[in-house]
Structure formats: structure tokens, C-alpha cells
Amino acid sequence: MRLFEHEAKEIFRRFGIPVPNGAIAGSPDEVDLAVRRVGLPVAIKAQVLVGGRGRAGGIKFADSLEEAVEKAKELMSEKIRGQRVRRVLIEEKLDVGHEYYLGATFDQLSGKPVVMFSTEGGVDIETIAEKRPEFLISKHVSLSRGLFQFEALEICQKLGLSGTLLLKVSSILHRLYGVFDQYDAMIAEINPLVVTNEDKLCAVDAVLEIDDNSLFRHQDIKLDLSERVEDEIKREAIQQGLSYVKLEGDIGVIGSGAGLTMTTIDLVKDFGGKPANFLETGGAITEQLMEGAVKLVLKDRRLRALLINLYGGINPMPDAAKGIVKAYEKLRPKIPILVKVIGNQQEEAWSILESAGISVVKEIQTEVAVRKLMKMLGE
Amino acid sequence: MLDYGSKIVAGVTPGKGGTTVHEVPVYDAVKAAVSENPADASILFVPAPFIKDAAVEALDSDIKLLVIITEHIPVHDTAYVREQAESVGARAIGPTTPGIICPGKTKIGIMPASVFMEGNVGIISRSGTLLYEIAGNLTLAGIGQSACVGIGADPVVGTDMIDILRLFEEDEHTKLVAIVGEIGGVQEEEAAKFIRKMTKPVVAYVAGRVAPPGERMGHAGAIILRGRGTAQTKIDLLRNAGVRIASRPSDVVGLVKKCLQF
Numbered sequence: 272m273r274l275f276e277h278e279a280k281e282i283f284r285r286f287g288i289p290v291p292n293g294a295i296a297g298s299p300d301e302v303d304l305a306v307r308r309v310g311l312p313v314a315i316k317a318q319v320l321v322g323g324r325g326r327a328g329g330i331k332f333a334d335s336l337e338e339a340v341e342k343a344k345e346l347m348s349e350k351i352r353g354q355r356v357r358r359v360l361i362e363e364k365l366d367v368g369h370e371y372y373l374g375a376t377f378d379q380l381s382g383k384p385v386v387m388f389s390t391e392g393g394v395d396i397e398t399i400a401e402k403r404p405e406f407l408i409s410k411h412v413s414l415s416r417g418l419f420q421f422e423a424l425e426i427c428q429k430l431g432l433s434g435t436l437l438l439k440v441s442s443i444l445h446r447l448y449g450v451f452d453q454y455d456a457m458i459a460e461i462n463p464l465v466v467t468n469e470d471k472l473c474a475v476d477a478v479l480e481i482d483d484n485s486l487f488r489h490q491d492i493k494l495d496l497s498e499r500v501e502d503e504i505k506r507e508a509i510q511q512g513l514s515y516v517k518l519e520g521d522i523g524v525i526g527s528g529a530g531l532t533m534t535t536i537d538l539v540k541d542f543g544g545k546p547a548n549f550l551e552t553g554g555a556i557t558e559q560l561m562e563g564a565v566k567l568v569l570k571d572r573r574l575r576a577l578l579i580n581l582y583g584g585i586n587p588m589p590d591a592a593k594g595i596v597k598a599y600e601k602l603r604p605k606i607p608i609l610v611k612v613i614g615n616q617q618e619e620a621w622s623i624l625e626s627a628g629i630s631v632v633k634e635i636q637t638e639v640a641v642r643k644l645m646k647m648l649g650e
Numbered sequence: 651m652l653d654y655g656s657k658i659v660a661g662v663t664p665g666k667g668g669t670t671v672h673e674v675p676v677y678d679a680v681k682a683a684v685s686e687n688p689a690d691a692s693i694l695f696v697p698a699p700f701i702k703d704a705a706v707e708a709l710d711s712d713i714k715l716l717v718i719i720t721e722h723i724p725v726h727d728t729a730y731v732r733e734q735a736e737s738v739g740a741r742a743i744g745p746t747t748p749g750i751i752c753p754g755k756t757k758i759g760i761m762p763a764s765v766f767m768e769g770n771v772g773i774i775s776r777s778g779t780l781l782y783e784i785a786g787n788l789t790l791a792g793i794g795q796s797a798c799v800g801i802g803a804d805p806v807v808g809t810d811m812i813d814i815l816r817l818f819e820e821d822e823h824t825k826l827v828a829i830v831g832e833i834g835g836v837q838e839e840e841a842a843k844f845i846r847k848m849t850k851p852v853v854a855y856v857a858g859r860v861a862p863p864g865e866r867m868g869h870a871g872a873i874i875l876r877g878r879g880t881a882q883t884k885i886d887l888l889r890n891a892g893v894r895i896a897s898r899p900s901d902v903v904g905l906v907k908k909c910l911q912f
Contacts, residue, residue, distance in 0.1 A: 379806060380840060483870075533780075533857040584761055584778065
């Protein structure tokens with residue numbers, strides 16, 4: 272889960288990382304109030320969960336209260352990279368002397384955390400790594416040992432920092448790793464960390480993505496799904512513990528296991544169909560989960576057909592079949608439904624589905640199921 | 651697992667010590683369990699919040715192979731377990747894996763035995779159910795497997811694809827390796843580098859060709875970020891390394907037959 276900039280900054284601030292004076296606003300009145308609190312001139316920043324916000328026009332500046340309110344209104348009526356802007360962050364506009372990049376994430380190759388520092392901030396890390404690798408220092412961190420202050424200092428020293436600046440920047444890098452560590456972050460990033468012309472340091476942007484699987488130990492983080500997930504079906508899927516991705520087509524797909532479900536949508540495309548979605552049940556299929564999954568996908572009015580592809584290792588497939596039948600009997604969809612189910616107690620699952628009048632594929636090959644579905648659609 | 655012939659010497663569930671399950675003794679702690687019943691591997695089904703603790707407990711008891719079935723484990727915990735395992739020369743497989751099966755011999759996992767058959771194809775898979783489909787296709791065609799290993803598809807895994815490739819390259823029972831990959835991460839990319847040096851043929855199927863960028867496709871690691879980790883880049887890299895690419899799961903059968911000259 273990625274946090275909004277203002278949420279990330281609140282956490283950074285608590286860890287002693289300097290952030291600009293700012294206030295969040297969701298209406299013209301709130302903007303008015305925020306500008307008065309922060310003081311002119313201001314930056315007006317769309318709060319959206321996508322990268323490349325600046326380039327997409329999501330950051331504006333204003334020298335007067337009227338201009339700020341006007342520009343905030345404009346932003347809140349727009350979409351930035353497909354995301355509605357519900358709120359803007361009003362911040363003091365800083366005069367930028369120099370920009371640094373600071374980050375902590377996982378190196379997937381070694382499985383270790385890595386902290387990164389660059390004196391060429393303001394552009395994204397990939398660009399720095401590609402164009403100016405000599406200005407990027409990264410260092411693996413041992414999770415059992417952590418990152419020490421002196422190590423953060425050594426990293427910053429390597430790129431020529433000295434004196435007070437070295438102390439200040441390295442201490443921010445050390446604190447940023449602290450946020451990464453304590454909040455189970457997938458990524459914690461300050462880009463840019465600005466040195467103002469008055470030698471003040473400030474984290475002008477903040478990225479913090481927390482591992483969804485760790486939320487059980489971060490009760491302080493309040494999740495408002497309605498703010499984060501625009502699509503209603505996707506929102507409900509998350510609440511039910513399902514993984515859903517909306518696609519452009521008209522053939523609904525439900526599968527057990529991410530790899531098998533991805534394969535199913537690949538094959539639908541291969542055989543000339545267009546998948547409407549990706550819905551994956553995860554490893555623990557129950558009757559209730561399956562019923563919910565089928566109901567959810569059938570909410571999509573674009574559907575012309577539904578293909579369900581299940582494989583039961585330890586999960587009993589008759590339960591899954593019962594869930595499908597329940598949803599089917601409640602909704603009585605007018606579109607063809609085809610179920611391929613293999614594995615744990617498959618025969619019983621087949622007979623439950625067939626008794627309810629649902630078409631079943633008994634072969635292990637997903638190709639067989641997709642081909643049959645396309646035939647049912649007359650293609 | 652018992653039905654499959656796996657030698658399960660003990661179970662551990664805190665609070666259930668002194669009981670038995672299918673005649674296997676249950677202990678409160680791993681140390682006591684292994685002092686009375688020496689074991690060289692441990693399979694973990696512990697709920698995600700407790701995995702880190704359970705894995706370190708197993709490593710402390712000098713167990714050198716951990717198979718972590720549990721899904722939804724925090725990445726920081728997985729990375730910690732991996733670091734601890736590496737520091738004592740142990741290996742963790744997973745998380746989010748169906749485990750390991752050596753058909754006809756043993757399994758440390760939850761996969762259905764029926765789709766596997768003894769033979770000489772080694773399979774490495776990032777996905778569980780897709781492993782069943784690919785192995786099932788091979789078995790139907792009369793092609794058996796030496797070992798099938800699910801490495802999981804989290805952003806950080808205990809054991810990388812490349813590590814299993816090394817083991818298969820050295821394994822006398824394995825004549826060919828089949829990789830079941832998917833979008834996201836760097837596993838296939840790294841594997842490709844090693845495959846160039848391998849003597850055994852490798853075939854691969856990579857799932858997720860129509861996955862849109864930026865969306866997590868079920869597995870935490872199955873996400874195309876900023877154009878990296880796409881199915882096509884993985885396929886191209888593997889192909890350049892000499893891997894034969896199956897465009898559909900059932901095509902794996904034909905490719906394996908061709909390589910092994912059935």
C-alpha cells in the first residue's frame with residue numbers, strides 16, 4: 272500500500288526528517304485556510320498515488336490566495352494519470368539550492384535492503400542510475416544489524432559531502448532507513464531532498480509504500496480504501512481477500528493461483544478473446560470466498576462469458592463448486608459460464624457443477640477450456 | 651505427505667506437546683523435537699505473523715532446509731529469514747510455495763501427488779497451480795520429473811531460481827530443466843545468465859503476457875514496474891541464453907520431447 276504524500280510526510284516528520292510547512296485541503300474553503308496558515312507563495316500538489324505526478328501537471332505554484340484557490344480547484348477537477356484528485360497539499364514554496372536523492376528499498380537479487388544516495392536528485396532513480404551512475408551510491412544493509420549512523424555518513428562522504436551538510440544529510444538518510452525498517456516499507460524515498468539558499472534542508476517529496484502483508488502490525492495506519500481504489504469491484508475484491516485487476520475486454524476470468532490465472536488470461540487473448548479481468552482467489556479457497564468471487568466478477572456489465580479455472584491442492588474442490596453454484600443460482604446470469612476444476616476431490620466437484628447445469632471441463636489443459644469457451648461464444 | 655512416503659519424524663505446535671497426529675509425536679518446541687527425532691528438513695505452515703519466529707527456531711535447531719508454505723508473509727520477515735539461513739549455510743524455500751516433490755520418492759509440500767510422475771525433468775516454478783498444470787501435461791504425455799521445486803513469487807524469496815538451476819545442473823537424475831516463470835522481479839533475468847553456462851537443455855514458459863504494467867497480478871512480486879519485468883523481456887533474455895520457449899503450457903511437452911528425443 273502506497274501512502275499519500277501528506278501521510279508519508281507526517282511519518283517522516285515524526286522520525287525527525289524535516290518536511291515543508293504544509294496543510295491538506297479538500298475544498299476551496301480548506302485551500303483558503305491552508306494558504307493562510309502556510310503563507311505565500313505556495314506549492315499546490317495533487318495527492319494521487321501515481322509516479323510522475325509533476326510531469327503530468329499535478330504540481331502548481333501560486334503567489335496569491337486567489338491564484339492558489341483557482342489552481343487548487345483546477346487540480347481537484349482533473350485526473351492525474353487516471354486518478355481523481357480528492358485533495359491537494361498546500362506547502363510553502365522553497366527556493367531550491369540543490370537537490371539530493373535518498374532512498375531505501377529491497378534489492379530483489381540479494382534479498383537485502385539497499386539504501387541509496389545521489390547528489391543528482393530531482394529526477395527519478397532509474398534515470399540517475401542509467402545516465403549518471405557515478406553520482407549514485409548504494410549499500411546493502413543487513414536486517415539483523417541495521418544501518419548505523421557512521422555508515423550513512425560514509426555513504427554521503429563518498430559523493431563529496433562535508434561539514435554540517437554531511438552531518439545533516441547523512442542523519443536524514445539514517446532516519447529514512449529507520450522509517451523503512453520500522454514501517455515494513457517496500458520503498459521509502461525522498462526525492463528531492465532540497466537544500467535551500469538559506470542552507471535549510473527539506474524533504475520536498477516523500478514516497479512510502481508499506482508492505483500490505485505487514486499491516487497487521489501497523490495498526491496506526493488507517494486504510495481508507497475508498498480513497499485509494501477507484502474501481503468499485505476492485506475495492507470489494509480487496510475487502511474479500513481477492514486479487515482483482517480490471518482489463519479491457521469482455522470475458523470474465525477467475526482462477527486459483529496467480530500463475531494459473533495469468534496463463535488463463537494469456538490464453539484467452541491467444542484464442543482471439545479479450546479478458547475483462549484477472550481475479551485470483553489466493554491459496555485458501557472456501558465456499559464463501561468462491562461465491563463472493565463469482566458474484567463480484569458478474570457485476571461487470573461488459574461480460575459476455577465467464578471462465579473459472581481452479582486447481583485444488585489441499586483445498587477441497589467440492590466447496591469451491593458449491594460456492595460457484597450458490598452464486599449462479601442467486602444471480603442466474605444470462606452469459607455462458609465454463610468451469611475447469613482439477614485436483615482435490617474433483618469428481619465430486621464436477622457432479623455438483625453439472626447437477627446445477629454448469630458446463631465443466633475435466634482436462635488438465637487450460638487450452639482445452641479456453642478453446643471450448645470460444646466455441647460456446649461461436650468464435 | 652505421510653501417504654506419499656515422506657519420513658515425518660515429528661510435529662511442532664506450541665501448546666500441543668505430548669500429543670500425536672497420525673502416530674507422529676508432537677512437541678512444543680523444535681529443539682526438543684529434533685533432539686529425540688533427528689531431522690534434516692522442516693516444513694512450515696505457521697500463520698504469517700509467526701513465520702519469522704518459527705523459521706529462526708528451526709535454524710537454531712540446526713535444520714538446514716526450510717520449506718515455507720505460508721503465504722502473505724511480510725517481505726521484511728522473509729528477507730530476515732533468508733539472511734539468517736545464509737549465515738548458517740541453510741536454505742529456505744518459499745514462502746508462498748507448494749513445496750518440493752521428488753516424484754516416486756518423497757515430498758515436502760502440499761501438491762497433489764496425482765499429477766506428478768517419476769522421471770528426469772526438473773521443474774522450477776514461481777507459481778503453485780501453474781506448476782501442477784505443467785507437470786500434469788508432462789505426466790499425461792508419459793514424461794516424468796526428477797524434482798519439482800516451487801520457489802514462490804514474492805518480491806524476496808528464500809531461494810532463487812538460479813540456485814535451483816545449479817542443483818539441477820549437478821543432479822544426475824535430471825536431464826532437462828523446465829522453468830515456469832511469470833512477470834515481475836528479476837528471477838528469470840538472473841537465471842538466463844547462468845543458463846548460458848549450463849550443459850543441460852532448458853525450456854521455459856512465462857505467464858503474464860497480457861498483464862498491464864503497474865498492476866499486481868495476485869502474487870506480490872508479479873508486477874511490471876516502469877516497463878521492467880515484462881513477460882516479453884524475460885522471454886527474450888531466456889531465448890537468447892538458448893532456452894526453448896513454450897508459448898502455451900501444453901507446448902512444454904513438445905519442447906521437452908524434442909530436447910530429449912523421445
